[in-house]
Amino acid sequence: MTPPPFLTVNLVSGLPGAGKSSIARASGRTSIGLVGADHDAVSGAIAGTGTRGEVMLEIHPSAVPLEVAISVMAAGRDPARHPGTGPIRLGNFVSVLDASTFWRDIRSDALAPEPPVPCATHGEHDRTVADALVQQIEWASVVVINKTDLATAAECADLRDFVRLLNPSCQVVFARHRRSSVGGWLPPREDMLAWLQQSPGWIRQLNGEGLLGASRTGLGCVVYRDPRPFHPGRLAEFLSDRSTDSGEILRSRGLFRLASRPHVVGSWNSAGPSIEFEPTGMGSHDPESPWGQEIAFFGRDLDSARLTANLNACLLDDREFIGGPIEWRALADPFPAWDLDTD
Secondary structure, eight states: OOOOSSEEEEEEEOOTTSOHHHHHHHTTSEEEEOSSOSHHHHHHHHHTTOOOEEEEEEOOTTSOHHHHHHHHHHHHTOGGGSTTSOSEEEEEEEEEEETTTHHHHTTOOOBOOOOSSOOTTTOSSOOBHHHHHHHHHHTOSEEEEEOGGGSOHHHHHHHHHHHHHHOTTSEEEEOBTTBOOOOOOOOOOTTHHHHHHTOOHHHHHHTTOOSOOBOTTSEEEEEEEESSOBOHHHHHHIIIIITTTTSEEEEEEEEEOBTTSTTOOEEEEEETTEEEEEEOSOOTTOTTSOSSEEEEEEEESOOHHHHHHHHHTTBOOHHHHHHHHHHHTTSOOOSOOOOOOOO
16 A cells, blocks of 8 residues: 555554553554654654654653644644655554552642653643643543553443543543553544644533533532632632542643632643642633633532522622722732743
């Protein structure tokens, strides 16, 4: 068979020991490791293949999958860096999960393995194991649930349902430990990068496109919306004392507003026990920017009414809201300052 006139670069990721190298080899495609994840590292790895057809590019768990995909696309626009391979296109992003350790790892606040070499893509190394797992699921086109023979059937079914909550459109494949033959997965989409950017379940939930409401074992999603901003002190108290009152939150993601920072749209991002707040680049009064809160909560046995009531209690009350942004800025704010780009 004549090989295609381009090189398809598939990405494969997983925590150490999950079996990503075995899965990559079992796919029948040429497998190459990636040291670093910036443009130069990706171009160097691709240049070393000397082939067309398909390759599996193994990425480090500390790397951000979407940023590696962007680096692959950038390498494709720079053919002089990898002569002999022809045009490059982005293939599937394959994430390999260890069914025997997943539920322990998603509840861990331990740091993910450090990157092999410092690079701009990795940034400051503060990603947790849970955060790495969540990103591997949300930015995947194929999720391989590996080592199913080392976990119970209930654990595997729960993991499948959790994957479908976090990424409703990905293909789920099961594999056994040391028997890494896996069935063929679907061919990559024409514009894989654009598809990946819309694949996370939290985006679909906020857009009203969630496919799995709740599993038989209680895994589900609650979407919280309110136009009022959060009182920073009451939100901090909720995160410290009441965030577990309404069930186990395993993942939450969305956009929010702190009253003390009224002109900034914040990014709400939690994975396992860790949570991170950052400013977004969204304009405060842009038509697509939320006035208040739009957050999707994923977890087990979530009590929607109680979670909503607890979050409502963190909002500005009527008297505080009438005070307006000038008074809001004077509220005590216990959260770390945001480094805002004022250029």
